[in-house]
Amino acid sequence: MSVTIKDIAKKAGVSITTVSRIMNNKSEGIRKETCEKVLKVIEELNYKPNSIARSMITKKTNTIGLVIPDIRNPFFPELVRGVEDVANNAQYTVFLCNTDSSHRKETDYLTIMKEKNVDGIIFSGPQETQSKEFYQTVQEYEIPVVLLDRGQENRDFGGVYIDNEKAGYLATKHLLELSHRKIGCITGPANIPNSNERFKGYTKALSEFQVPIDDSIIITGNYLMEGGYQAAKTLLKEKDVTAIFAFNDLMAFGVYQAAVELGINIPNDLSVVGFDNLTYNQLLIPKLTTIEQSAYKMGEIAATMLFDQINNKNISKEQVFMEPKLIINGSTKEFS
Amino acid sequence: MSVTIKDIAKKAGVSITTVSRIMNNKSEGIRKETCEKVLKVIEELNYKPNSIARSMITKKTNTIGLVIPDIRNPFFPELVRGVEDVANNAQYTVFLCNTDSSHRKETDYLTIMKEKNVDGIIFSGPQETQSKEFYQTVQEYEIPVVLLDRGQENRDFGGVYIDNEKAGYLATKHLLELSHRKIGCITGPANIPNSNERFKGYTKALSEFQVPIDDSIIITGNYLMEGGYQAAKTLLKEKDVTAIFAFNDLMAFGVYQAAVELGINIPNDLSVVGFDNLTYNQLLIPKLTTIEQSAYKMGEIAATMLFDQINNKNISKEQVFMEPKLIINGSTKEFS
DNA sequence: TTGTATGCGTTATCAT
DNA sequence: ATGATAACGCATACAA
Numbered sequence: 001m002s003v004t005i006k007d008i009a010k011k012a013g014v015s016i017t018t019v020s021r022i023m024n025n026k027s028e029g030i031r032k033e034t035c036e037k038v039l040k041v042i043e044e045l046n047y048k049p050n051s052i053a054r055s056m057i058t059k060k061t062n063t064i065g066l067v068i069p070d071i072r073n074p075f076f077p078e079l080v081r082g083v084e085d086v087a088n089n090a091q092y093t094v095f096l097c098n099t100d101s102s103h104r105k106e107t108d109y110l111t112i113m114k115e116k117n118v119d120g121i122i123f124s125g126p127q128e129t130q131s132k133e134f135y136q137t138v139q140e141y142e143i144p145v146v147l148l149d150r151g152q153e154n155r156d157f158g159g160v161y162i163d164n165e166k167a168g169y170l171a172t173k174h175l176l177e178l179s180h181r182k183i184g185c186i187t188g189p190a191n192i193p194n195s196n197e198r199f200k201g202y203t204k205a206l207s208e209f210q211v212p213i214d215d216s217i218i219i220t221g222n223y224l225m226e227g228g229y230q231a232a233k234t235l236l237k238e239k240d241v242t243a244i245f246a247f248n249d250l251m252a253f254g255v256y257q258a259a260v261e262l263g264i265n266i267p268n269d270l271s272v273v274g275f276d277n278l279t280y281n282q283l284l285i286p287k288l289t290t291i292e293q294s295a296y297k298m299g300e301i302a303a304t305m306l307f308d309q310i311n312n313k314n315i316s317k318e319q320v321f322m323e324p325k326l327i328i329n330g331s332t333k334e335f336s
Numbered sequence: 337m338s339v340t341i342k343d344i345a346k347k348a349g350v351s352i353t354t355v356s357r358i359m360n361n362k363s364e365g366i367r368k369e370t371c372e373k374v375l376k377v378i379e380e381l382n383y384k385p386n387s388i389a390r391s392m393i394t395k396k397t398n399t400i401g402l403v404i405p406d407i408r409n410p411f412f413p414e415l416v417r418g419v420e421d422v423a424n425n426a427q428y429t430v431f432l433c434n435t436d437s438s439h440r441k442e443t444d445y446l447t448i449m450k451e452k453n454v455d456g457i458i459f460s461g462p463q464e465t466q467s468k469e470f471y472q473t474v475q476e477y478e479i480p481v482v483l484l485d486r487g488q489e490n491r492d493f494g495g496v497y498i499d500n501e502k503a504g505y506l507a508t509k510h511l512l513e514l515s516h517r518k519i520g521c522i523t524g525p526a527n528i529p530n531s532n533e534r535f536k537g538y539t540k541a542l543s544e545f546q547v548p549i550d551d552s553i554i555i556t557g558n559y560l561m562e563g564g565y566q567a568a569k570t571l572l573k574e575k576d577v578t579a580i581f582a583f584n585d586l587m588a589f590g591v592y593q594a595a596v597e598l599g600i601n602i603p604n605d606l607s608v609v610g611f612d613n614l615t616y617n618q619l620l621i622p623k624l625t626t627i628e629q630s631a632y633k634m635g636e637i638a639a640t641m642l643f644d645q646i647n648n649k650n651i652s653k654e655q656v657f658m659e660p661k662l663i664i665n666g667s668t669k670e671f672s
Numbered sequence: 673t674t675g676t677a678t679g680c681g682t683t684a685t686c687a688t
Numbered sequence: 689a690t691g692a693t694a695a696c697g698c699a700t701a702c703a704a
Contacts, residue, residue, distance in 0.1 A: 002478075004697055015675045020699060029673055046476065051451040052391050053697035056680045061388065063452075066432075072417055074616075077407045084407075084434055088441075093448060096402075096432040098420055112429060115387040116399075140382065142338075225618070253619050260621065280410075280616040282561070283589050285596070340681055351691045356683060365689055389681030392696045 012041040065113040065121040067097040082299025120144040120306045144309040148302045153193045160302040167324035168201025176209045179335040184241035186221040186231040228254025243271040249278045267333035286330025348377040401449040401457040403433040418635020456480040456642045480645040484638045489529045496638040503660035504537025512545045515671040520577035522557040522567040564590025579607040603669035622666025
């Protein structure tokens, strides 16, 4: 059996109130001797307060939920770490919840977070089609929520995103300025809003350069390496694109593999632009031209926003859009 | 204010005991009508039981702590996911704790896990030098613990590891069989047991082939890409090794970068063996010969062992050693 | 400066 | 088949 506040009180010969006060640094009106005596007993018995019992009274658990699609997607570890560092600093602990973007898992975890009385939730990923139900549930639960990276189409919650449309625009424009005109596009899964936004940027840039949009070189991807590989094979074998814009680095990595396999040289025969600027980009030869998203920073900002809501009890709907940055590396080259 | 069991009881016109019974599927001795009536109210009010209050009584939180060095190290996402999948299946939620292998953070998180009354802890990383204190604390806390990937030198706890010595042996032997004799070695940080074990395997293989151990081509690394890069620069510029065994893939990736920079061709001028078989291995040209650790599976096994301890209240000290597997790819070649 | 008593939302024990 | 009540470990209003 664990040692409780009662044990301390008894052994120190004081009331539990006194012990409680000392534990919570409310020792103002307490005699020095008493304080020392109690502290000594606490030390001796190595007493750790039961935060569960404390939560029952205070209605605070010092715990937040972090709900993401999949930690194995290399975009998320950085983001998670940014959240955790801020949380840890604020004396909070983080529940990690992987949903695989499954509606069931998202809902399940939401319920669990409610039941576990987390003080707030950072959520990355609710699908557009399921948004209404999601938002209804969250609001009913009355838990502060900050959306992260995905969910920008919903203005009912605070969130941190990058400006996906602008990012898509910058990437495409870069290729256009290098005289590419047949620019293949490997998008994210259908109906993923951030993919849609990136696609808007793609079409906007094409329009500006008066390049007609060719549906046959636009392929719906899945944000996975394998998906990029498959899409690239189609684009490179059946269509003769001179450039490919993949909506994330993982798929761009797949493009590299397809290129190697087909004996196509990057960047001489094919220019490639990715999205994320993952660390592993450094492994590629040539390095990938890509859009930088500072995932760690996004995590930090989201967590900071959440704690602001928690501490000040103000439900904020502020939406922060990070400025995307084009990182030009060796995978893009003037078309001639 | 959230809706509680009292609200349900009142609205349904029954006692809270009845509601509780129904919530916990102890509805054996309850009339069908009553049951339906209560269920309906629960549905109507969207009642979710407060698991905090429940934990106070049951002494179970259905929560485990997962303590790792850093989720950004690409070895860990797989491992974390393995743990989470098993946990989620068993109706458990996971606290993710990054320690950066810092003694202070490890201790802090241990205390926090105790305070939060987790039902068990999966711990990856306690430093050898700090083990005694760690193990004392854990045992005092009386929380089931399973060690994961790091900590194999301690037989007081159950754990899941790979057979690091054998792995080191296999990797080195492979190079020796390819006629390499000047085999540089980039280890993990000093005093990290798994690195020491791998090193044992390295020396064992060398001995078997009667190759003397040359301290000048053994460099202490840090398990990071940058560290591998620096070490490789030294090895390649000042010593003329024909092969390098890096104690993890991340450092091997650094070796690739150094080689590119120095105009050294892999595998023609230099053979490289890594350790981990990270997914990103596929991006390298040539692909890296390496040791496979199935991190996901290790996570699964560790979690399963932990739940076994939790459910059966048997403190097991079983140590599972996964069989390492040498994956031969294009980065190693016969020396001539 | 310190202590008593109440209550947080459940489950469990014992009645009825 | 159902209910009243104690208990879990703590924080807090109020008392002394």
